[in-house]
Amino acid sequence: xxxxxxxxxxxxxxxxxxxxxxxxxxxxxxxxxxxxxxxxxxxxxxxxxxxxxxxxxxxxxxxxxxxxxxxxxxxxxxxxxxxxxxxxxxxxxxxxxxxxxxxxxxxxxxxxxxxxxxxxxxxxxxxxxxxxxxxxxxxxxxxxxxxxxxxxxxxxxxxxxxxxxxxxxxxxxxxxxxxxxxxxxxxxxxxxxxxxxxxxxxxxxxxxxxxxxxxxxxxxxxxxxxxxxxxxxxxxxxxxxxxxxxxxxxxxxxxxxxxxxx
Amino acid sequence: xxxxxxxxxxxxxxxxxxxxxxxxxxxxxxxxxxxxxxxxxxxxxxxxxxxxxxxxxxxxxxxxxxxxxxxxxxxxxxxxxxxxxxxxxxxxxxxxxxxxxxxxxxxxxxxxxxxxxxxxxxxxxxxxxxxxxxxxxxxxxxxxxxxxxxxxxxxxxxxxxxxxxxxxxxxxxxxxxxxxxxxxxxxxxxxxxxxxxxxxxxxxxxxxxxxxxxxxxxxxxxxxxxxxxxxxxxxxxxxxxxxxxxxxxxxxxxxxxxxxxx
Numbered sequence: 239x240x241x242x243x244x245x246x247x248x249x250x251x252x253x254x255x256x257x258x259x260x261x262x263x264x265x266x267x268x269x270x271x272x273x274x275x276x277x278x279x280x281x282x283x284x285x286x287x288x289x290x291x292x293x294x295x296x297x298x299x300x301x302x303x304x305x306x307x308x309x310x311x312x313x314x315x316x317x318x319x320x321x322x323x324x325x326x327x328x329x330x331x332x333x334x335x336x337x338x339x340x341x342x343x344x345x346x347x348x349x350x351x352x353x354x355x356x357x358x359x360x361x362x363x364x365x366x367x368x369x370x371x372x373x374x375x376x377x378x379x380x381x382x383x384x385x386x387x388x389x390x391x392x393x394x395x396x397x398x399x400x401x402x403x404x405x406x407x408x409x410x411x412x413x414x415x416x417x418x419x420x421x422x423x424x425x426x427x428x429x430x431x432x433x434x435x436x437x438x439x440x441x442x443x444x445x446x447x448x449x450x451x452x453x454x455x456x457x458x459x460x461x462x463x464x465x466x467x468x469x470x471x472x473x474x475x476x477x478x479x480x481x482x483x484x485x486x487x488x489x490x491x492x493x494x495x496x497x498x499x500x
Numbered sequence: 501x502x503x504x505x506x507x508x509x510x511x512x513x514x515x516x517x518x519x520x521x522x523x524x525x526x527x528x529x530x531x532x533x534x535x536x537x538x539x540x541x542x543x544x545x546x547x548x549x550x551x552x553x554x555x556x557x558x559x560x561x562x563x564x565x566x567x568x569x570x571x572x573x574x575x576x577x578x579x580x581x582x583x584x585x586x587x588x589x590x591x592x593x594x595x596x597x598x599x600x601x602x603x604x605x606x607x608x609x610x611x612x613x614x615x616x617x618x619x620x621x622x623x624x625x626x627x628x629x630x631x632x633x634x635x636x637x638x639x640x641x642x643x644x645x646x647x648x649x650x651x652x653x654x655x656x657x658x659x660x661x662x663x664x665x666x667x668x669x670x671x672x673x674x675x676x677x678x679x680x681x682x683x684x685x686x687x688x689x690x691x692x693x694x695x696x697x698x699x700x701x702x703x704x705x706x707x708x709x710x711x712x713x714x715x716x717x718x719x720x721x722x723x724x725x726x727x728x729x730x731x732x733x734x735x736x737x738x739x740x741x742x743x744x745x746x747x748x749x750x751x752x753x754x755x756x757x758x759x760x761x762x
Contacts, residue, residue, distance in 0.1 A: 401663025
C-alpha cells in the first residue's frame with residue numbers, strides 16, 4: 239500500500255473454539271487477511287485458515303503476562319498502515335468483553351476504516367453444549383451476561399451482582415476460578431441454594447466438560463485449570479442433556495479451503 | 501426409518517439473517533436435513549441450502565396468526581418418527597427466546613435424540629452492524645438481553661425493567677413496536693434522558709437500518725414496519741459507525757454447496 243493509504247481492519251468473532259462454529263463470513267475474511275492479530279485462546283485449527291497471513295498473538299490470559307491494551311492498539315494501527323487487510327480475531331463475539339471500543343477508538347483516531355463480523359458468544363455455545371434454553375416463556379424473560387472481573391483481573395467488589403435475580407438467567411464469564419465466591423455473593427443476595435447451575439468448560443472443543451449442580455454446590459467451585467468456563471445460573475435451567483454431544487474436531491480441509499477462497 | 505426408530509432433531513441457530521452469518525456447522529447440518537421446520541423470519545437464501553429437505557414454516561410472527569407451540573412440538577415429534585435428520589431452524593441463537601426448552605421437553609417425552617447448534621444472536625449482530633461494543637472495561641461489565649413481551653405478545657407490566665441500570669448495556673428484543681413505552685419505563689426508573697440508544701433493524705440484511713439517538717429520543721419510537729429490531733441502550737454506547745457496512749447478499753453458490761456437501 240502507498241504510504242498514507244491505510245488498509246482496513248476486520249474485528250472478527252472466532253466463536254467458542256470449534257472450527258465449524260466460525261461463521262462463513264469469518265472464514266472468508268480470515269482467508270484473505272494479510273495479518274491476523276489474535277487472542278491467545280483462539281485455537282490453532284482456526285488460525286490455520288489464515289493461510290496467507292502473518293499471525294501475531296496479542297491476547298491476554300488471566301494471570302499471565304501479555305501485551306498491554308495500548309500495545310495492541312498500536313500494533314493494530316501499525317498493521318493497517320502497512321497491509322490492505324488486517325484481522326483482529328477475538329474469542330466469542332467481539333462486542334462482548336472484547337475491549338472492542340478501545341481498539342475502535344484507536345483506529346478512528348488514526349483514520350483507519352474498520353468493520354465488525356459478529357460471532358457466537360460463550361453464553362450461546364455453553365447453552366448449546368449443555369442442552370439448555372437461557373429463557374423460558376412467561377418466566378425467564380432475561381439473560382444477563384456478566385463478569386465479576388474488573389480491569390485488573392480481580393474480584394474487587396460485589397456490584398457485578400446488583401439487580402440480578404434467580405428467574406432471569408445469569409451467565410458468568412471469566413469466573414471459573416472465582417466460582418465459589420460468586421456463588422456466595424448470589425446466595426447472600428437472596429438466590430435460593432437450589433437454583434440450578436450448569437458449568438461449561440471449553441464449550442465446543444474436544445476437552446469440553448459440562449457439570450450440573452446448584453448454587454449451593456457451586457460453592458465448592460469447578461474446573462480450576464485456566465480453561466474458559468461459562469457458568470449458567472437460574473431457574474430456567476433444567477437437568478437436561480443432549481443425547482449426543484457434537485464435539486469439534488478436524489474437518490476435511492478441502493471444502494473449507496474452497497469456501498474460504500471464494 | 502423403521503417404525504419406533506426415531507431420527508434425530510437438530511435445533512439450529514440461523515443467525516441474524518445474512519446467509520454468511522450462518523456457522524459452518526449449521527450449513528452442513530442444513531444440507532443433510534430431510535425435513536426443516538423453520539421460523540417465519542428465516543430468509544429464503546438460508547432455506548435454499550436445505551436442498552434435499554421438505555420445508556415447513558412453523559414460526560410465529562407478532563400480530564399474525566400462526567402455528568401454536570403445541571402444534572410445533574407435535575410436528576417435530578412426528579417428523580423425527582419418519583425421518584433420520586430433522587432440523588428445527590430458529591432465528592438467531594436457539595437458546596435465546598426460542599422456546600427451545602418446550603420443544604426439547606416434547607422430544608424427551610417421546611424418546612427422540614436431539615442436539616443444539618448455537619447461532620449468532622441478535623444482540624451481537626446489531627452491535628456489529630452499529631460498530632458498538634456492548635461492554636466497556638471498568639464500567640459496563642454486563643449485557644442484559646431482555647424482552648418486554650410476555651406470552652401473549654403484549655406489554656403487560658414493567659417487571660422486565662427490574663434491576664436494569666444505564667451502565668450495563670440493555671438489549672431489547674421484540675420491542676420495535678413498543679420502543680416508545682419502553683423508553684418511558686426506563687426513564688421512570690432513573691435512566692438519564694441522555695443515555696445513548698442505537699436501534700438496529702434487520703441487522704445484516706440488505707434492508708438493515710441503524711439509528712443513533714438517546715433515551716429521550718427513543719420516546720418517539722422507531723421502525724414500525726414489523727421487521728426485527730434490536731434496541732441497544734446504555735452508557736457504553738457511542739456515536740461510532742463502521743466505515744463500510746458489509747451487507748448480506750448473494751454469494752457464489754458453488755463454494756457453499758461444496759462446503760455443505762462435505
